[in-house]
Amino acid sequence: MKYQQNIMDNNIMDNEEVFWQPEEGTPYESFGAECESGWAKLYQPLIDYVNAYNKLHSPGSSIEIHQIKEKFGGLRFYWAADNVSTDTIDEFRKMVEDAEAQSWTVCEECGSEEEVGTLHIGWFYTRCRECARKIVEGIGEDGKWKIGGKIYTMDKDGNIK
Numbered sequence: 394m395k396y397q398q399n400i401m402d403n404n405i406m407d408n409e410e411v412f413w414q415p416e417e418g419t420p421y422e423s424f425g426a427e428c429e430s431g432w433a434k435l436y437q438p439l440i441d442y443v444n445a446y447n448k449l450h451s452p453g454s455s456i457e458i459h460q461i462k463e464k465f466g467g468l469r470f471y472w473a474a475d476n477v478s479t480d481t482i483d484e485f486r487k488m489v490e491d492a493e494a495q496s497w498t499v500c501e502e503c504g505s506e507e508e509v510g511t512l513h514i515g516w517f518y519t520r521c522r523e524c525a526r527k528i529v530e531g532i533g534e535d536g537k538w539k540i541g542g543k544i545y546t547m548d549k550d551g552n553i554k
């Protein structure tokens with residue numbers, strides 16, 4: 394029985410997930426985690442879980458990581474399971490959902506959990522205030538920074554109003 398977690402999340406914006414060809418290998422095999430290392434503490438336990446599971450059960454039963462990436466400012470972890478019990482699928486799905494939900498409060502760049510918001514400046518970046526400031530400074534125009542449900546304008550000095 395093949396279980397694929399990410400069907401509902403597929404859409405036109407997510408074309409690399411829709412269009413990768415199984416014979417080419419997964420994006421995860423090709424590129425590793427496609428996000429900054431601040432989120433490693435969120436996705437590494439998931440990778441460890443998959444590796445431990447597969448070491449014990451593969452080839453008869455396995456979990457496959459398809460892609461780890463940032464999308465619209467949040468962590469996405471795409472995976473599929475082959476011949477895996479419903480209990481294990483439910484447990485792992487919960488872990489993935491928790492990590493994805495937590496990513497909104499962890500700076501993708503440095504891993505800080507202090508003053509983390511989502512910067513919108515051409516693209517979305519979930520960053521702490523200092524890492525957001527660096528992006529605003531690099532781009533050279535004010536950005537919108539959403540934190541705690543409020544949207545501020547951030548200038549290159551990190552001032553928000």
Ligand SMILES: [Zn+2]
Binds near residue numbers: 502504505522523
């Ligand atoms: Zn940061």
